[in-house]
Amino acid sequence: MLLLHVLFLAIGAAAAATSNQQPATSKLVSRDAPLLKPDRDEFYQPPRWFREQAPRNHPPQKGRPAPHRRHPRRSPGRLRIRPPTRSAGPLRPSSRRPPTSGCAPSYALQQGAEQKTHLDALLTGLQLGSINDGLKNGWYVTVPDALRPKAAFLANNLAGYATLASSSFTNISAHATSLIWGYSSGSLSGGFAAELQPKYAPELNLAEAALGGTIPDILNALLTSNKGFYAGVIATGIIGLGNKYPEIASLIESQLVPSKADALGLAKKQCLGGAIQSFQNQDIFNSTQVKEVLDANNMGHAAPSIPLLIYKAGSDETSPATDTDRLVQFYCKQKTSVEYVRVPGAEHLSLLTDGAPRPGSRADLMDLSQRDVLSLPSCRFWSDISNVANL
DSSP states (O other): OOOOEEEOOGGGGGSSSSOOOHHHHOOOOOOOOOOGGGGOGGGOOOHHHHHHHHHTTTOOOOOOOOOGOOOOOOOOOOOOOOOOOOOOOEOBBTTTOOSSSSTSSHHHSSTOOOOOOOOHHHHHHHHHHHHHHHEEEEEEEEETTTTTTTTTTOOOHHHHHHHHHGGGSOOTTSSEEEEHHHTTTHHHHHHHHHHHHHHOOTOEEEEEEEEEEEOHHHHHHHHHHTSTTHHEEEEEEEEHHHHHHHHHHHHTTTTOGGGGGGHHHTTTTHHHHHHHHHHHHHHHOOSSSOOHHHHHHHSSSOOOSSSEEEETTTOOOSOOOOHHHHEEEHHHHOOOOOEEEETTTOOOHHHHSSSSOOSSSOOOOTTTTTEEEEGGGGGEEOOOOGGGGGO
């Protein structure tokens, strides 16, 4: 029997813009102890001894709530939670699970997490649905806190390393086939994990990655989102990069439209859904001097050694599809096996729901028995799909 371990990369809605945000309500079963907000939970403040550890050392683990105690390895349909500072914890097929700070999955996907906006709740619900689909199909699911305790949104090298590290202490069989699925900002975490894996974690039995709503060029995405519905992504990106690169925070802030300085402070208390609602159709900034940092966090620095399924909305409002075209061309020239699906007429949010991997769908990267991903030709392109449900 094929044992599948899926690394599910949450999108920004549950992945915090700053370390003291308060996100969406989830549907996990109730727990005896009250759920502490991350800014009041010592777990989200890594001890000094951990901060001084070499990369890839196991982070401290957080105790499970009473309803989620360990279950025998053979009992399917059970939930195992191990959300450490960095990320992790495989879910037994049948429930859902979480992973880190204010809007991070380890908090945001739990029942009792404070809901900020209806959009945050909607996005979190969509993610829980995708996770649950996988669990029902018998997949083990790990949802990392890929942005780490400081919620370094758009610091994608960091997210890639954290994603790979999260799979190293799940206690899942070393023979399990691991796969990655990420959408939107999750595609950045997953894409960087795929690019970094050959050198950083070559021992992982990683078979494939599915990346949807890809954002290969961050600056281009910010400029595309400016003055549009997704302008709030700029605010969360500014804050996230500042959390990783302190010198960048002051530099970008100097480029803000002056009237938006106070609004940026508000965004520090919001998850992505709230930021989108607060900033939609607004002009966030006039120019930027951080191209070097942004370039370092763009996809396309190395060629993954595993096959990729990349799917992109033809009318994506956050990142031009042509950027993904160029990324795929780069991978193909480097001999990475890529199946690329460009969906005409689809938009960023619609493809999140209609393109999510699920049993029987074209994007079902787990169905290795029906789609021999390991023997794909170097590149396959699909652009004649008129209905995103056909994914």
